[in-house]
Amino acid sequence: MRRFVKIDILLFLIAGLIFEIQPQIIIPGNPYEDMEKEEKAPEPEKVKPGTRTQKIISEIQTLLKQNAETKALPAVAYQLNYRHHPLVAGAIGMDVDSQVSIASTSKTMTGMVMIQFMRMGLIDIDDPISKYLPEAKNLSIDPNKQITIRHLLQHRSGIPYTAKNRVKVAGLSIPMPKLPPGVSFQYANPNFNLLAKIVEKISKQPFYKAVQLYVVEPFRLNGTLSGPGASGAAGIRSTVQDLSILADFLIKDFKQKGRKSWLAELALNPEGIPSTGNQSYYGLGWRVTLRNGEIFSMHHYGDWHKGVCIFYVFPLHSASFAYVATPPDYSARQVQNVKLALINYAQDYADSLDRTSNPQVSSSGLNIIKDKSKLYIGSYTNSRTNESVNIFSKDGQLYLKRSDREVPLKYLSDWEFEGDSTEYSVQFYFDENAKVRAVIDMGDYFQKN
Structure with a gap:
């Protein structure tokens, strides 16, 4: 009998040890909680688009009909929302809920993981990255200035796309910076590959699982998949429906919380960039355009193997624009011409809409420049x-x-x-x-x- 008691005790101790060894994954909160707590106002009625908006929508549809189901552009999908309703959604050669690689637009979700961590008290975005990746100290060319999480998110680490000299950091071969951090914008995927390693260190799980846990599931993006190929810079698959759902949340949250909203945090301006009224810069994983000190758009584009994406959020107009395509060669002239035309149409679309009553949110407290x-x-x-x-x-x-x-x-x-x-x-x-x-x-x- 004593022998069995000893075995039971031993098994109990082993189980406890295994539990201690298992990484403790921190579960995020519900970003919709504050919206759901508020007394529910009636959903705004679907608004019939004005003449100018209808013309833009018609031109977009004509452009896509002329170019889709061709060798260069076999399939496309698109959705334009206004005041929390789709004004138009369609697809040619696929469905509106078809998953497509969103390529570099994946960076928006990497930025959102970092905001989740910041809100949960797990990081400060001005932490030096060497706090999480000790080898990153070797990337410093200025002993008085370390690369921070913010520098990576805003492509201001000084790390270029390529360089002769490289440094091993967390198993990655990272190009050696030419400039100290914080002084210059240089778009480069290695920044977000390093962010993925920081996410893994903090979340104690592979990056793609962290994106599912901290963005896909809490933001109810049921058609979005972050698989093993996700790198921080790219690799996520999504749909125009899900991108529109995400935009709708961000707009509602912005209207409710203003400066404390997700959009305002993601639109954080880099050091050295003034709030001059009309400005464009790279925020925390998102491109930002200010008009008169207000956030006109948050957006990103993506181009990679068999995946093209355009994603715009227009908070002042409660509008969004999402487009995905599956070209065999994303760099083909026809593919890029369509993309450029749609980027222009997206901004014209927002300008054609009536503004909604949103708070004015400038992303910076810097003075407005008059005589430039x-x-x-x-x-x-x-x-x-x-x-x-x-x-x-x-x-x-x-x-x-x-x-x-x-x-x-x-x-x-x-x-x-x-x-x-x-x-x-x-x-x-x-x-x-x-x-x-x-x-x-x-x-x-x-x-x-």
Whole structure:
């Protein structure tokens, strides 16, 4: 009898040890909870689109009918919502609930996982990434400034797409940064591949399972799949229906909570980017466009193997636009021409709608710039090489002069101009008083004298 008692005790101890060893997965809350607690207001009635909106919808449908079910673009699906109802939804060669790779639009969901972690107190987005991935210390080129989670989310870590010198971090081969973090925007997937490793470290499970747990399930995206191929930068499959469901939640949450909403947090502006009234930048996994200091759109695009996606959320208009396609070659001219046309149509669509009564939410407390041109003019020096550049104005046109190069600057945004490079834009760095402190040209950093 004693022998059996000892065996029972031993089994109990082993079971307890196994329980201790098993990773304790933290379950997220219900993002719909506050909406469901409120006394339910009647759903707004479906609004009949105005003449201009109807014309845009008709042109979109004509464009897709002319191009879909062709060799270059075999199948497409689309959905346009307004005031929580679909104005139009359709598909050619597939269904509106067909799963398609959303490619780089997956980054929006990586950003949402990070906001979940922040709200649960598991991270601070200004934490250095070496706190979670110790090898990441080797990516630092400035001992006084470490790469943070925010830098990765906003593509401002200094990490490029490719580089000769690379560093091993959590099993990934990461290109060595050329610039210190925080000073320049450079879109590069390695940022989000590192974020996936941080997600795995915090959630104690593979990245794709974390996306299912922290985004797909709580936001009720029943047609979305994050499989083993998801990398942080891409790999998620979704539908235009699910993207529209996500947009609808974000818009309702924005109307209810304003500055404390998911959209306002995802629209966080990077350091060095002013709130100048009309602005475009990369927030926390989402592209952001401000108009008069308000969030006009949150959006992302994706292109990769057999998957193209366009996803727009227009909070001021309670509207959204979702499009997916399955081209065998995403880079084909026909595919990209259709994509570019739809991006323009998406913005025209929002402009054609009546605004809803949303709160004004600026993503930054920086001052509004009035007389812009004087801010940029002056000489700038690279402290490492002592090389100088000059920004000057001639006949109302801004120019950059560097050695023998004299480049006219084409305005893209108050912090970004197009120069003479197809790879790099000319970017200006602003301080908290909306004054220019530096310029980045061809990936080199010059501080204002």
